[in-house]
Each structure stands twice: as C-alpha cells, then as structure tokens.
Amino acid sequence: MRVVRWKALGPLLVFGTLIGVLWWLFADRATKQAVEYAGAEIVGARVDVRAADLRLAQGSVRLSGLAVTNPDQPMRNLFEADEIVAHVRTLPLLEKKIIIDTVAVRGVRFGTARRESGALPQRSATSGRLAREVSAWAGNVRIPSLSVAGLAGVVDIAAINPDSLRTVDLARSLVARGDSLETGWRTELSQVDPRPRLDSARALVERLRVADPVRLGLAGVRSLAESGRSELAALDDLTGRIGRLDDRFAADLAGLRGDVQGLADARAADYARALGMLKLPSLDAPDLSPAVFGDMVLEKVQPILYWLRVAEQYLPPGLDPRRRTGPDRARGSGVTVTFPRPQALPGFLLAYAAADLELGGGGSGGGGGGAGAGQYAARLTGLTTQPAVYGRPLTLMAERLGGVVGPREAAVSAVINHVSEPIRDSVHLALSGLDLAAVALPAVGARLGLEDVGMQLALARMGENVSARILWRTNRATWTREGTEPDPTAAIGSRAWAEAILWRTVSGLRSVEIEARMSGSIRAPGLAIRSNVGQAVAQSLRRELGAQVARAEQRVRAEVDRLVEGQVEDARRRADDLQARIGDALGGKRQEVAQVRSALEAEVRGLTRRLPVRIP
C-alpha cells in the first residue's frame, strides 16, 4: 500500500489554482471589506470604501472613495478621501503585520453630508462601550437650567400682612406698657402726697413771720427756731423722696422711649422679611454660562473624550499580552491575544505620512470642505498599534498654507506618547477665520451664528488625568430668534417680560467668547464653562431685575410703613403723655416743696437775726 495518493495531485493542484484564482478575483473585495470592518471597529460607525486595488507585487494598496462616518452625526462624514495610496511592505505581511511606509491622500473633505445613515446596527464591543461611557459622563454633567419662570412675580406683595410684621406687635406692646406705667406711677404719686407737709410748713412760716422775739423771750424763740429747723428737715426728706421718685420715673420713661426708638430697627427687620417673601431669583454670573452654553460645549467635548479613549484603547502602552474580541464568523469569535515583541515590527505601523491636501469648496457648511477650502500640509509619524514596540510617539502636524475661503490660519500639532506608562498626550489646535454652523441655544430661545471665529484647543493628558481648554472667540456673532419675537410691552414680572430681557441682552452682543475647561479623570472629568454672554445676560438681568426689585422694595416699605405707622405713633404719643402727666406732676411738686422750704429757711434766719443776743 502506497502512502501517497499521486492521482489526487492533479485535483489538488486544480484546487490550489482555484484558490489562487479566487484570491485574484476577490483580493480587492477582501481588502475593501477588511478596511471597512477594521475602520468600523475603531471609529464606531460605518466606514465605506468604493473600491480597493491591492497589488502585492508592487506593495501598493489604493483605496478609492473612502468615507468615514462621524459616529456622533451618522448623516455626516468625519472625512472623505477621493483616493488613498499606501505603500506597504510585503514581507511583514507573512507575519500578519501591516507596515505602511508612506501614504498619499488626495481629495480630502471634512464634515460632508451622507446620503444614508452611517450608524452601525450594533457598534463593536469596544467602540460601543467607549461611546456609552462618554455618553453616560455627558448625561451626568449637571447643566443648570436658565428658567425664566423664576423671574416672574418678583413684585407680588400680597404675601405681606400686619400679622407677619414684628413692628406692629412691638408698638402695641409699648402702648400697653405706657398705660401700665402711668397707672403704677399715679399710685406711687398718691402715696407721696406732699400737701399736709407743705400746709404745715406754710403755717409755720406764717408764725415765724409775725413772731416778736422780745415777747416770746429767749425760750420761746428757741422753741420756734427748733420747730422751723425740724420742719426744714422734714421738707428735705420730702424733697429726697420726690427726687428718688423722679429718678425712677425718668429711668422708666427713658426705657420706654428707647423701646419706641427701637421700633425703627424692628421696622428695618420687617422690610427685610417682607423682601425675603418676594423670592427674588439668584443671578450669579458664573451660573449662567453653563446654562446658556452647556449643551453646546458638551456636544463639542464628547468627541474629544471619545477619541482620547479610542487612542488609549487601540494604541495601548506596554508590552503585556493584550486581548481583543476575535473575528466575526459563524463559529464563536473567542478572544484574540496579541503578544508584542520588543525590537520587532509592530502589528500595524504607519511610519510616515506626508500629505499636501487641497480641500475644495464644494462641501457643505458646519466645518465642511466649503468652510475650510484651501491648501493644507499634514505630516504624521509613528501611528502604530504597539507604541512600546515601535518606541517612538505618534506626532501629527498640520497647517493651512493658503486658500480663498475658510480659516485664515489653521495649525494642529499633537503628540500621542503611549510608548510607556503613564501615557502622555498633548494636542494643540489653533484656527482663525472659521465660520461655524449656527448653534441652537434653547436657554435664550435663539440661534447663535458664529462667523470669523478664532478657536484654540490645548489639551494635555498624563496617565488617567486630562486637562483641556477650548476657546471660541468672535466679533461677528449673529443672533436669530427661535419662535415668536418677545413682546416688549409684556407685563412686568411675566414670562414674556423675562424672555424679552434675555433677547434684548443677547441680540445686541456682537462679540462672543466661550471658554470651556475640562479637568480631572479621563473617565469623568469636571467641566467649567465661562462666557461673556452668560455674564452679560446675568448683568442685564441684574440691572433689569434690580430696577424692578428697587421698585418692589419701595412698595414693600410703603406697605410696611402703612401697616405699622399708626401703631408706632401711638407708642410715641403714649410716652409723651406719660412724660407730660407724671413727669410734670413730679416736677411741680418738687418745685413747690423747694419754694416752701426756701421761705421757711428765710424766716428761721430772720427770727434769729432779730434777737439782741445770739442763741446757740
């Protein structure tokens, strides 16, 4: 029995030839499908190639009609290229390695419209996960709402009523206290009645005036003088008692008057309380920029984060075995493990690409070819799936050389260094004279047209941390009202009134500057937004609402005054009455006692002077 079946050699050769023929027939299609498949895996959206021409003998691959869908806008392409010619090294293909020495790109257009959606029915596991994570982050970013509803009703004073005012209560209690004090003092005064003492003193004065010392004799004079002195002491005692009473009364009256004065403070507190009931909106300027531009900035920032994550995913650092889902097939895909080997060729390498791009003006707006028509020069080095094996970072430089329309200047530089941990990425982009598509700003009910925009992007990533600053600036902003024009005669405090303020503010702005800052973990960075529009809106609202608030305050004060004035006047009058009734009575008594004492003292001195001898 022979081991080899020689007669089957013929059919086997035929079979081999058939495979060769099939390869020759379908290699181009296989290349096309491979590019479309790999592109869709990486981008997360459809990548279309009209035709591919693979010439292994010459080591060239020519792709025609490449269209890469923007994963965030499936009806637009990230870019299109009429033709891409790559020179591929042949021998590394036997190691399943794709080493591209040079690439030439012709007919590039950005942001062109698609005839059909480029969304994938189901994104690949990797790109789908990254898109979901970025989308989830965006969903968790808190964008404060700029609701005009909160601006309405600022002059509603219906909530103010007398029961809510402390001044009224306080004034009423002061009146009651005045009544109580008067009753008490009248009782005190009645207990200190000076009349008996005064009558006695006056009678003694009369006796002294008519007394004849000669007839009274020395003993009689001495007795009468003693009586006089004794009466003087009694009068002094009475004066002291009235004085002490007067002092206590003065203290009580001063306390009452102090409390009447304190009604002014209570009234000020009532003003503040009543104004607090108006629920005036907070108009801090930093809060308004996120409210106005939050959605727009998020839309611009999400692709940046997504592509950073894609770069991390497909250009990983280090030499550890890395796994990815196996190919789609009827059988299970399994997992495909790549084993990077140092000092060898990486699995994929685009060593150097230099492109002088001439973008035509036929694209649509929104960053399309029309907006960016001109000559560009781009240089890219070291795009590889195994940066640690290649050992050098990816660099990209692109600049605009000239053009008739679109940005005056455009410069991009990027260094994606994934050679080792931690990865270091930096991207700088500067554009000027750029016309951007109009941006809808629902918060202000308008569309913002941005022409002749200067844009700057500075991004740095170190390991897990990213920090970025994006700035858009223009002096040629245009505003288009969305929906109906606001009514300038709308009632103060109404929603229409508030919308009219917003529209008046923004529609006059020609200079617009928007700055977004992103910092923190690449998985969930913080986002801060600043803009002169937000600040202008805040100032305008403050100004407009400030006038309304001042008027409202005036009305509130008047209302408080109306409600408390009568009570305060009553309290003040009560204090005056008390002064008049009790104070005057006490004063009169003191004066009367003093007069009687003075007369008595004079008569006692006169009596002793009339004596021929001095008595002790």
Add this chain to the structure above:
Amino acid sequence: MLLLKLLQQLVRALNSDGTPGQVAAGLALGAALGLTPLINLHNLVIFAVITLANVSFPGAMLGWAACVPLGFALDPVFDAVGRRVLLDVPALVPFWTGVNSMPVLSLANLNNSIVLGSLLVWLVAGLPLFFVARLAVAKYREHVYQRLAQTRVFKAVTVSKLYNLYRLFQPE
C-alpha cells in the same frame, strides 16, 4: 438533501475498498475540519494531507460532516482551553510570542482562543478517535456490511453521480 449526502458519505466510507485503518485515518483528519474554524491555515494543510495521503477521502468527509455540529457545540470549551493556554500560563508567553512573530505561522490564527483550543482538543482526541474508528469499521464490515449491501438504499447511494469522482480518492 444534506441528510442524504451524509448518508451517502457514510455508506461509501464504511464500505470502500480502503482498510479500516485508512477509513479511521480519514475520519480523524476530517474531524479537524469540523472541530476547528474552517477558514484557517492549518485546515488547508490538513485538507492537503487528506487529499494526498492514502487515507479514505469519504471517511474524511464523514469526519468533517459529523464534527461540524460538535464543533459549534463545543466552542465554549475550546474558548476556555484556548484562553487557559494563551493567557493563564506565563511560561508559555515567550513561546506564543515566537509563534505569532514567525512568518506564515503567524497567519494560522493560533493566537485566537477558539482556533487554538479546538486544534489542541483535536490533537489530543485525534489518536484515540483513530483507534476507536478503526475497530468500529472492522466490526461493521465483519457483521453488518454483507446484509446491508443487499438493500435498495445501499444500491441507490452507490450509483449516484458523485460516485465516480469519489473513486479518484479511493484508497489504493
């Protein structure tokens, strides 16, 4: 139709002129085509061996056809085996690094868990399969074939159009 084809292959394999060893070798080699994902470099090699080696071609086709559903069913097992060998044995990393950097061999997709796992399972099961199949074919021819040859179905199968082409690959 598929069932008829399978039946045809079964009949031809078991009753061909080949020895039970040749049929069993065909079955064992054909099992590789069914157990492992078909479009892979190693299957091209195995197909060439089946064609050129003096083994039963119908036996190989039978082994292929019989093992295709088995391959689908055992994919999770192959995946687990492949992952284990590729990822869980650090000592093998240099070996796999070398294999996957070797010209031509790196095209064999041996770094895919299912390709590698199914190939390993086939390599381990191939020899036992050969011996079991050889014994089974011998017993069959001794006890069943004579009675079966007289049936109408058997005669119908053996005169179908593919029979002549099949004879080209008949063991000599």
